[in-house]
Amino acid sequence: MAAKKPLPFSDSVMKQVRSIPRGEVRSYAQVAIYAGRPGAARGVGRELKHLPGQATQVPWWRVIRSDGTLAPPVAHEQAKRLRAEGVTVDERGQVFRVVVKKDGKAL
DNA sequence: AATATGACCATAC
DNA sequence: TGTATGGCCATAT
Numbered sequence: 157m158a159a160k161k162p163l164p165f166s167d168s169v170m171k172q173v174r175s176i177p178r179g180e181v182r183s184y185a186q187v188a189i190y191a192g193r194p195g196a197a198r199g200v201g202r203e204l205k206h207l208p209g210q211a212t213q214v215p216w217w218r219v220i221r222s223d224g225t226l227a228p229p230v231a232h233e234q235a236k237r238l239r240a241e242g243v244t245v246d247e248r249g250q251v252f253r254v255v256v257k258k259d260g261k262a263l
Numbered sequence: 264a265a266t267a268t269g270a271c272c273a274t275a276c
Numbered sequence: 277t278g279t280a281t282g283g284c285c286a287t288a289t
Contacts, residue, residue, distance in 0.1 A: 165286065184271055188285085197271040199286040205270055206287090219270080227270035234270085 166203045168192060173204070176218045179241045181251055183222040201227065209233075224251045 168191040176182050184197035193199065204216045210233075217237035220226055226234045226249040235245040244252040 188271090193285070195272085195283090196285045198269060198284070199271090201270040202268090202286060203270095216270085221270085222272060229270055231270090 165191065165193060165196070165199060166206075169200050169203050170214055173214050173216060173219060176215055178215075179243060181218050181220050181238070181243060184219055185222050187219055197222075205229075220251050225249050226251065 169187060172187050172190045173182075184200045185195075188194060188196040188200045191200070200219070204214075204219060207214055207216055209216075217230075217234045218241075220234070225231075226245070228249075231249045235249060238245050238251065246252070
């Protein structure tokens with residue numbers, strides 16, 4: 157019997173994105189790594205772009221850039237949704253990442 | 264199969 | 277500190 161076929165890139169990415177807890181953010185690169193394709197950050201962004209957007213169940217807005225900024229095409233919508241979850245977003249689209257200690261306590 | 268594009272990332276200047 | 281350049285990966289044509 158053939159070995160277990162790895163999930164398609166897109167499915168793997170979606171799975172990871174959906175696993176991001178509310179109020180938490182993750183970078184494209186980080187998602188790519190968790191999806192099993194380190195360095196495929198661009199591919200991640202491409203997949204998220206393919207999403208329905210507002211009508212999706214995938215919390216794409218929790219995926220931001222590695223430097224904490226938001227991607228220009230969606231920055232507006234994204235900032236709005238992030239703030240709705242308690243994530244502090246600067247006017248310039250800068251996200252103050254929620255740092256959590258191993259205790260689960262916010263820093 | 265090769266080229267072009269993109270919601271990126273890291274480094275160099 | 278901000279801008280420019282190269283690299284990486286996954287689709288579309």
